Amino acid sequence: xxxxxxxxxxxxxxxxxxxxxxxxxxxxxxxxxxxxxxxxxxxxxxxxxxxxxxxxxxxxxxxxxxxxxxxxxxxxxxxxxxxxxxxxxxxxxxxxxxxxxxxxxxxxxxxxxxxxxxxxxxxxxxxxxxxxxxxxxxxxxxxxxxxxxxxxxxxxxxxxxxxxxxxxxxxxxxxxxxxxxxxxxx
Amino acid sequence: xxxxxxxxxxxxxxxxxxxxxxxxxxxxxxxxxxxxxxxxxxxxxxxxxxxxxxxxxxxxxxxxxxxxxxxxxxxxxxxxxxxxxxxxxxxxxxxxxxxxxxxxxxxxxxxxxxxxxxxxxxxxxxxxxxxxxxxxxxxxxxxxxxxxxxxxxxxxxxxxxxxxxxxxxxxxxxxxxxxxxxxxxxxxxxxxxxxxxxxxxxxxxxxxxxxxxxxxxxxxxxxxxxxxxxxxxxxxxxxxxxxxxxxxxxxxxxxxxxxxxxxxxxxxxxxxxxxxxxxxxxxxxxxxxxxxxxxxxxxxxxxxxxxxxxxxxxxxxxxxxxxxxxxxxxxxxxxxxxxxxxxxxxxxxxxxxxxxxxxxxxxxxxxxxxxxxxxxxxxxxxxxxxxxxxxxxxxxxxxxxxxxxxxxxxxxxxxxxxxxxxxxxxxxxxxxxxxxxxxxxxxxxxxxxxxxxxxxxxxxxxxxxxxxxxxxxxxxxxxxxxxxxxxxxxxxxxxxxxxxxxxxxxxxxxxxxxxxxxxxxxxxxxxxxxxxxxxxxxxxxxxxxxxxxxxxxxxxxxxxxxxxxxxxxxxxxxxxxxxxxxxx
Numbered sequence: 049x050x051x052x053x054x055x056x057x058x059x060x061x062x063x064x065x066x067x068x069x070x071x072x073x074x075x076x077x078x079x080x081x082x083x084x085x086x087x088x089x090x091x092x093x094x095x096x097x098x099x100x101x102x103x104x105x106x107x108x109x110x111x112x113x114x115x116x117x118x119x120x121x122x123x124x125x126x127x128x129x130x131x132x133x134x135x136x137x138x139x140x141x142x143x144x145x146x147x148x149x150x151x152x153x154x155x156x157x158x159x160x161x162x163x164x165x166x167x168x169x170x171x172x173x174x175x176x177x178x179x180x181x182x183x184x185x186x187x188x189x190x191x192x193x194x195x196x197x198x199x200x201x202x203x204x205x206x207x208x209x210x211x212x213x214x215x216x217x218x219x220x221x222x223x224x225x226x227x228x229x230x231x232x233x234x
Numbered sequence: 235x236x237x238x239x240x241x242x243x244x245x246x247x248x249x250x251x252x253x254x255x256x257x258x259x260x261x262x263x264x265x266x267x268x269x270x271x272x273x274x275x276x277x278x279x280x281x282x283x284x285x286x287x288x289x290x291x292x293x294x295x296x297x298x299x300x301x302x303x304x305x306x307x308x309x310x311x312x313x314x315x316x317x318x319x320x321x322x323x324x325x326x327x328x329x330x331x332x333x334x335x336x337x338x339x340x341x342x343x344x345x346x347x348x349x350x351x352x353x354x355x356x357x358x359x360x361x362x363x364x365x366x367x368x369x370x371x372x373x374x375x376x377x378x379x380x381x382x383x384x385x386x387x388x389x390x391x392x393x394x395x396x397x398x399x400x401x402x403x404x405x406x407x408x409x410x411x412x413x414x415x416x417x418x419x420x421x422x423x424x425x426x427x428x429x430x431x432x433x434x435x436x437x438x439x440x441x442x443x444x445x446x447x448x449x450x451x452x453x454x455x456x457x458x459x460x461x462x463x464x465x466x467x468x469x470x471x472x473x474x475x476x477x478x479x480x481x482x483x484x485x486x487x488x489x490x491x492x493x494x495x496x497x498x499x500x501x502x503x504x505x506x507x508x509x510x511x512x513x514x515x516x517x518x519x520x521x522x523x524x525x526x527x528x529x530x531x532x533x534x535x536x537x538x539x540x541x542x543x544x545x546x547x548x549x550x551x552x553x554x555x556x557x558x559x560x561x562x563x564x565x566x567x568x569x570x571x572x573x574x575x576x577x578x579x580x581x582x583x584x585x586x587x588x589x590x591x592x593x594x595x596x597x598x599x600x601x602x603x604x605x606x607x608x609x610x611x612x613x614x615x616x617x618x619x620x621x622x623x624x625x626x627x628x629x630x631x632x633x634x635x636x637x638x639x640x641x642x643x644x645x646x647x648x649x650x651x652x653x654x655x656x657x658x659x660x661x662x663x664x665x666x667x668x669x670x671x672x673x674x675x676x677x678x679x680x681x682x683x684x685x686x687x688x689x690x691x692x693x694x695x696x697x698x699x700x701x702x703x704x705x706x707x708x709x710x711x712x713x714x715x716x717x718x719x720x721x722x723x724x725x726x727x728x729x730x731x732x733x734x735x736x737x738x739x740x741x742x743x744x745x746x747x748x749x750x751x752x753x754x755x756x757x758x759x760x761x762x763x764x765x766x767x768x769x770x771x772x773x774x775x776x777x778x779x780x781x782x783x784x785x786x787x788x789x790x791x792x793x794x795x796x797x798x799x800x801x802x803x804x805x806x807x808x809x810x811x812x813x814x815x816x817x818x
Contacts, residue, residue: 137543
């Protein structure tokens with residue numbers, strides 16, 4: 049099986065299971081980890097990834113339930129199917145972890161990231177930057193005579209595409225939140 | 235009714251509530267209030283160790299020989315960092331222990347105070363869970379949680395870090411029965427549908443094997459009992475890892491011996507050649523599997539483990555069963571009996587004939603000597619002279635450990651304490667004291683090598699002070715034997731730093747501690763010397779001078795599959811390639 053045949057959702061949970069358990073092809077998965085909101089939990093989760101040599105492509109965390117003391121950690125990680133399964137199992141057995149969802153595997157999901165993009169320039173570059181920002185539905189949240197800060201949300205791919213376009217137009221700095229995601233439907 | 239008390243008093247009260255009888259510890263500035271409370275009561279016995287690493291290994295020895303959690307109490311900073319090796323050891327071998335550490339007062343945390351260390355930060359990767367308690371009101375609840383976490387699911391070490399001001403402050407005590415119910419409730423029942431698949435697999439098996447491990451011991455004596463019933467009903471051969479010795483009796487008729495890197499020929503070849511492998515509470519450790527891609531290539535595999543992350547971690551299995559060994563085995567037996575299951579008799583009898591052929595190789599045979607004590611001979615004699623006694627064995631780490639596993643027979647669980655996963659030299663002496671404290675009347679022997687033993691020999695002081703009559707049976711080859719063996723096989727016989735020079739005179743050392751020293755270097759005197767050790771009412775340091783260059787066989791070289799075992803020195807020429815040398 050070539051890497052090109054692997055599509056998101058083509059996992060053991062999908063009816064169209066294209067994966068081989070022994071596949072050596074790396075997949076990107078977004079995991080939502082609901083944890084007890086107490087000191088050291090994030091360090092414990094991150095320590096699992098560094099200690100066992102797993103990848104973290106992005107990570108976001110915030111409290112989502114104040115009264116229930118729950119935080120939600122969203123991790124985008126990469127690995128072969130066996131490694132992804134192992135990451136899930138390792139997360140699930142951690143004492144302060146309540147729930148792990150594999151948003152990539154468990155059906156359709158919405159995944160969004162927020163980015164702030166600072167572009168510096170004059171003349172045509174400035175106009176082109178504004179025009180592209182409109183196409184991408186990015187908002188201007190700060191402007192000076194020689195710079196803009198754009199705010200945009202979207203999939204990581206959309207933000208990548210926007211950043212790529214802005215680079216020749218004077219992109220000087222970018223801040224990204226990492227992915228937050230939810231399953232679609234009720 | 236809740237009761238107001240200081241944090242220090244809460245600690246002691248919570249330990250009592252949890253049924254703790256013994257604490258192994260070492261005082262210091264940050265735990266003085268707790269030591270004050272220990273002083274004011276008589277229910278909990280405190281064993282003063284000589285080094286905090288010793289305290290944790292004693293707690294491990296206590297836990298492994300009783301099935302109850304072991305408890306250690308140490309101070310902040312160096313007290314906590316010295317506990318790290320023991321915590322890691324307990325994590326690797328899934329031993330339930332609770333370590334309480336003192337911490338600088340909350341208002342000083344982060345100021346680099348005297349004896350301050352980021353204890354929860356340092357111990358996060360080597361504990362199952364740890365807590366820094368900043369509020370006395372949460373202290374008793376946290377300690378109850380700690381015991382719950384240590385003993386539920388896959389057992390392991392936990393740590394509670396308690397700042398000194400939290401020990402002094404007062405709050406309501408929460409009794410164990412009123413503690414917050416932990417959401418941590420790992421599943422113990424196996425999926426009946428998967429168990430049905432296992433039963434079918436067992437019915438169809440022609441060349442089956444039970445591959446058992448420490449999970450059977452951790453599940454409690456009932457698991458060993460059920461395992462024995464299942465083996466009796468099926469007549470399948472059974473092997474075990476280093477960690478699982480004793481879950482099936484060494485004298486049992488289906489026992490094929492320990493498997494693994496230094497396991498028995500018949501056990502490893504049976505693992506390699508089987509068509510159905512039933513893993514019960516083991517984890518496909520690299521000492522067991524050898525080269526992964528050639529591991530038991532023709533078998534269908536089932537794996538029973540309470541930790542879902544153990545399943546498919548290293549070896550993919552067809553029948554995964556997540557659950558507690560005794561609960562799962564109960565269901566396996568129930569289904570087996572309900573279906574009136576029968577084994578494949580013809581296949582099985584051929585399989586046993588094959589195993590007997592392998593057994594006839596007598597892989598543990600060695601060349602004995604009339605002038606020098608061979609380490610294998612020393613253990614054979616120790617086994618013969620202590621058989622049938624109420625005996626517990628601990629070990630250090632190295633060749634002697636493997637020989638002990640090969641030559642001593644264990645009839646019951648919880649009788650064999652050895653550092654399997656981490657391979658901690660210096661484990662055996664303190665562990666033996668922990669075992670002896672739990673079983674004051676039993677015979678407790680630490681089978682040691684001289685190099686390992688020296689790593690925590692200060693604990694002889696603890697043994698003397700608390701009248702723990704532990705027998706230190708040191709197989710002294712004046713070498714770091716396993717290192718030397720690997721250097722011989724892998725590094726062109728260049729023995730880099732692998733000999734023990736300037737060793738103490740162990741008999742004089744024993745006298746210095748106030749216990750008995752025995753030295754023996756002649757095979758003819760060995761039996762009498764061992765009997766003298768057994769008869770002595772108190773700790774003994776037995777210096778058994780053995781052959782210096784004996785290698786431990788059988789051996790599966792690193793990076794080789796099970797069917798490429800070395801049986802003796804003649805087999806060893808050029809067998810380990812550069813690839814194997816990279817592995818440990």
